[in-house]
Amino acid sequence: MNLATLLSADLPYWAQSLLRVLGGLVAVLLPAGTVVYLFLFKMMSFMQSRLGPMEAGPQGSMQLFAEVGKWLQKEDIYPARADKFIFKLAPLIVLASTFLLVVVVPFGPDALFTNFEAGVFYALAVSSVSVLGILIAGWASANKYSLLGGLRAAGQLIAYELPMVLAVVGVVIQAGTMNLQQIVLAQNADSMFGFSGLGNPYVITQFVGFIVFMIAVQAELTQTPFDMPIAESELVSGYMTEYSGFRFLIFFIGEFATAGVFSMIASVLFLGGWAVPFSWFGWTTIDSIDNWMNIVGPLILFTKMIVIVFFIMWVRFSFPRFREDQLQKFAWKVLIPVSLANIMVTAILKVAF
Amino acid sequence: MSPFLRSYLTVVWFGLASFLVAGLLLGISALIRPNNPNAEKLLTYESGVDPVGDGWSQSQIRYYVFALLFVIFDVEAVFIFPWATQLERYAGFGLVEMGIFVAILLLGLVYAWRKGVLRWV
Numbered sequence: 001m002n003l004a005t006l007l008s009a010d011l012p013y014w015a016q017s018l019l020r021v022l023g024g025l026v027a028v029l030l031p032a033g034t035v036v037y038l039f040l041f042k043m044m045s046f047m048q049s050r051l052g053p054m055e056a057g058p059q060g061s062m063q064l065f066a067e068v069g070k071w072l073q074k075e076d077i078y079p080a081r082a083d084k085f086i087f088k089l090a091p092l093i094v095l096a097s098t099f100l101l102v103v104v105v106p107f108g109p110d111a112l113f114t115n116f117e118a119g120v121f122y123a124l125a126v127s128s129v130s131v132l133g134i135l136i137a138g139w140a141s142a143n144k145y146s147l148l149g150g151l152r153a154a155g156q157l158i159a160y161e162l163p164m165v166l167a168v169v170g171v172v173i174q175a176g177t178m179n180l181q182q183i184v185l186a187q188n189a190d191s192m193f194g195f196s197g198l199g200n201p202y203v204i205t206q207f208v209g210f211i212v213f214m215i216a217v218q219a220e221l222t223q224t225p226f227d228m229p230i231a232e233s234e235l236v237s238g239y240m241t242e243y244s245g246f247r248f249l250i251f252f253i254g255e256f257a258t259a260g261v262f263s264m265i266a267s268v269l270f271l272g273g274w275a276v277p278f279s280w281f282g283w284t285t286i287d288s289i290d291n292w293m294n295i296v297g298p299l300i301l302f303t304k305m306i307v308i309v310f311f312i313m314w315v316r317f318s319f320p321r322f323r324e325d326q327l328q329k330f331a332w333k334v335l336i337p338v339s340l341a342n343i344m345v346t347a348i349l350k351v352a353f
Numbered sequence: 354m355s356p357f358l359r360s361y362l363t364v365v366w367f368g369l370a371s372f373l374v375a376g377l378l379l380g381i382s383a384l385i386r387p388n389n390p391n392a393e394k395l396l397t398y399e400s401g402v403d404p405v406g407d408g409w410s411q412s413q414i415r416y417y418v419f420a421l422l423f424v425i426f427d428v429e430a431v432f433i434f435p436w437a438t439q440l441e442r443y444a445g446f447g448l449v450e451m452g453i454f455v456a457i458l459l460l461g462l463v464y465a466w467r468k469g470v471l472r473w474v
Contacts, residue, residue: 020363021370072382080395092375099371103364113367114360121434142409143397158423165430172437241398246382250375325472328419332471336426336462340455343433350440351448 020113027102031260031305032253033064038306039313040256047317074245079142082242087140091243091250093133098257100126105264106181108274108297109289119180120172123265124165127220130258131157134229137251138239149238152324153229156219159328160226163335164216170209170339170346171202171269180265184273185286191279199277203270208342210270212335217262218312219331221255225319228327259309267304274301418470429458 011019041063045052053060078084103126104119106112116122131154138150172178175186190200203210219226230238240251267273274297275289283289322330397404432454440447465471 017363017366021366024367024370025374072378073386074382075387075389076382077390077394079397080392081397092372095375096368096371099367100364103367114363116360139409141397142407143404144399147409155419159419162423162426162430165427166433169430169433169437172434173440176438176441178434178438236398236400245386246379250378329471332419332422332462333466337459340459343437344452344455347437347440347448347451351444 023111024099024102024113027105027107028098028257028261029253031264031302031309032257034306035256035260035309035313037061037064039309043310043313044317068249071246071249076245076247077242079242081142083140083142086136087242088247090133090137090140091247091254093136094130094254095250095257097126097130097133098254098261100129101258101261101265104180105261105268105301106184106274107301108294109286109291111274111294111297112181115181116179118178120168120178120183120269123180124161124168127258127262128157128161130254133254134239137243141239141242143242145235145237145241146239149229149231149235149241152235153222153239156222156226156229156327159331160216160219160335163212163331163339164220166336166339166343167209167212167216168269169343170206173343173346173350174200174202174206180268180273181286184268184275187272188275189278189284199272199275199279201270201272206270206342206346208338209346210266212339212342213266213270214308214311215335217266218315219327221259221262221312223259223312223316225315225322226327227321228324231321259312260305263305263308263312264301266308267301271304271308273304274298276300418465422465422470425461426458429454 041052041060053063056062056066078087101123103113104116104123106115134153134157135150138146138148138153141147171183175183177183177186187201188199222229229235230240235241240248243251275293278284278289281290399405433451436443436447436451443450
């Protein structure tokens with residue numbers, strides 16, 4: 001008996017949904033915690049020749065719990081002039097966008113939350129919900145820094161949404177489907193020029209698309225070098241200026257959880273997702289995959305996510321900030337033409353072979 | 354309820370769960386955090402000096418042209434996806450069709466470029 005029958009037949013609907021939601025909580029918060037501790041605390045410190053947090057637990061590994069405990073006790077300040085209701089609502093929307101995004105990520109042959117036929121579409125649509133949260137956070141604060149930061153964020157996120165969407169088209173052409181699970185299977189069941197030992201991870205055959213996608217992800221996550229909306233030295237953290245206490249932490253969790261989930265989607269689209277190349281174990285279709293992949297699959301996906309976040313953070317810690325005009329120019333004059341060219345070349349090669 | 358709609362119901366549960374988790378943590382926080390507002394503390398932050406004028410001050414919005422362009426290009430991208438999934442079936446015909454489509458799209462971009470709207474004014 002596999003996990004699918006266990007989840008669909010033996011349990012009532014409310015229990016299935018509860019399990020899914022609990023799984024979703026783990027899938028959002030565990031990557032966020034790992035990313036913050038491993039990269040933001042430890043890797044950043046290492047790259048800056050310091051130790052980072054060392055006191056709480058061995059190697060400071062309990063620092064996250066200490067931080068949450070600290071933030072829980074902070075006073076929640078609303079500026080008198082702020083538009084209170086949407087001021088309070090904004091961080092929740094940013095966090096909700098992350099939860100909606102994790103719904104489509106496949107973690108194993110049967111370990112799925114949903115199996116949308118238009119999964120790629122859904123992911124790209126939902127990822128832009130966070131723009132709303134950021135924009136209303138900037139607006140509701142009634143602060144000049146926040147307003148500028150919110151507007152910058154909106155301008156940046158819509159500019160980089162397009163290269164991201166267009167870069168994914170290359171993957172959809174190669175896989176011939178928009179279902180994320182099918183994209184994973186297509187990469188691992190396929191072969192490159194007759195060599196099937198590695199499957200066909202699209203990071204190799206869609207390298208240009210992968211680079212464009214990762215640059216767009218960097219911008220969507222507002223990580224340096226694309227952090228003009230939250231530039232601490234010019235805009236005092238932009239749309240987050242007026243937030244304090246736990247509401248600020250929700251923004252923060254949302255940012256790093258989204259980094260984790262985006263990296264999962266990147267590894268599903270380009271690195272083969274949860275699966276290993278099917279030729280290793282003699283699998284052919286999804287039904288022939290052994291059941292243990294439901295346990296190992298999430299771990300493989302998690303490992304790939306860590307690798308991708310490593311690159312995002314490496315860039316973040318290494319590069320200085322762009323200027324605002326360079327940002328828009330780069331998106332419209334470089335990335336969009338490149339990704340359109342990538343679509344056409346991929347299509348021609350697909351039809352030719 | 355069909356499995357299709359049911360999987361979209363999962364999306365609703367996830368959205369509600371996010372609000373629930375955030376609400377729970379904010380609720381715990383509300384029990385233990387101090388709350389001593391005063392007029393100085395509630396002032397809008399402007400690097401320590403008293404705020405000048407209204408918070409919703411006028412600022413030059415340079416983004417509206419980009420927003421318009423974005424809407425156009427995003428709708429075009431929606432048309433590209435279904436074609437991409439069915440390329441195997443349409444083969445050469447689909448390729449030529451999409452070549453024309455992308456060429457027109459690029460023409461629009463070049464037009465905006467030449468008009469100077471992609472420049473940061």
